[in-house]
Amino acid sequence: MKIGKLIFALAFLMLFADASMAAKWKAKHVVLIGLDGWGAYSVNKADMPNVKKLMADGSYTLKKRSVLPSSSAVNWASMYMGAGPELHGYTEWGSQTPELPSRVLDEDGIFPTVFGLLRRSDPKAEIGCICEWAGIRYVCDTLALNYDKHVTEKPQSPATTKYAVEYIKQSRPNLVNIVFDEPDHTGHSAGHDTPEYYAKLKELDGYIGQIVEAVKEAGMLNETIFIVTADHGGIKKGHGGKTMEEMETAFIISGKGIKKGYEFQESMMQFDCASTIAYIFGLKQPQVWIGRPMIQVFK
Known part of the structure; x- marks a missing residue:
């Protein structure tokens, strides 16, 4: 009899803990698209109806700044790690390990990421990452993931979308990071701000629409926050420098509890993305993070 009561009490405590955890969250699901x-x-010149619907239904800035250099690994790391290269140590386009010693390491042996914070806050959380560029996997803490997919099929973007749609419908992730390796390639080959570049953006917008539709079909829409953003921009056929074309990227956030049609004016840096996601899930930031959540976008 005592054993039965003990089991009942433990089950009650587990249910209470789950309910308490969920109560801290502003949404049950975050879909981060890069x-x-x-x-x-x-953005304003592009034919991207799905992205612009997210903007109209949510909040955004076109003034989020990249960290320097304005290139990939250092900026994806900052987006996930809530700090700049001076602290996390990833300093170059293709960094796979920190060139500077990370100021601190977490239990997974990496500078604290938002993926790791969520995993330790809720061990049962469903967390996934789907990417086309293998470099993403060096900075997102794969040990914190339930689903880790590096897409190698050609053409990549339709395959990435297929995997994302399947994962969302089957697993209903709490946090999924979906990273397309475009329009970067088009920017390098045809050039930024070219007809080819805008054609690629229109194509990518269609994939984003498919991902939004998958969230609807999974029955998650009312409990989802979408974030669409980028690591850097570009100028002519390159990036990495200090022009505004290279440094400024969009940050679009839309969904449950987000203000509609709100272009916010407060300054935002790349590392503020991690802090904003942490805020959604009620996570306590590590002391080493310097990011700030964009609390002004929430109702």
């Missing part, structure tokens, strides 16, 4: 090399200068 477009590599998507400069904010292009």
Whole structure:
């Protein structure tokens, strides 16, 4: 009899803990979509109806700044790690390990990421990452993931979308990071701010629409926050420098509890993305993080 009561009490405590955890969350699901090399200068000119619907239904800035250098690994790391390269130590386009010693390491042996924070806060959370560029896997803490997919099929973007749609419908992730390696390649080959670049953005917008539709079909829409952003922009056929075309990227956030049609004016840096996601999930920031949540976008 005592054993039965003990089991009942433990079950009650577990249910209470789950309910308490969920009560801290502003949404049950976050879908983070990254477009590599998507400069904010292009947003108003681009034919991207799905992205612009997210903007109209949510909040956004076209003034989020990259960290220097304005290139990939250092900025994806900052986006996930809530700090700049001076602290996390990833300083170059293709950093796979920190060139500077990370100021602190977490239990997974990496500078604290938002993925690791969520995993330790809720061990049962479903967390996934789907990416086209293998470099993402060096900075997102794969040990914290339930689902880790590096897409190698060609063409990549349709395959990435397929995997994302399947994962969302089957697993209903709490946090999923979906990173396309475009329009960066088009920017390098045809050039930024070219007809080819805008054609690629229109194509990518269609994939984003499919991901939004998958969230609807999974029955998650009312409990989801979408974030669409980028690591850096570009100028001519390159990036990495200090022009605004390279430095400024869009940050679009839309969904449950987000203000509609709100272009916020407060300054935002790359590392504020991690802090904003942490705020959604009620996570306590590590002392070493310097990011700030964009609390002004919440109702």
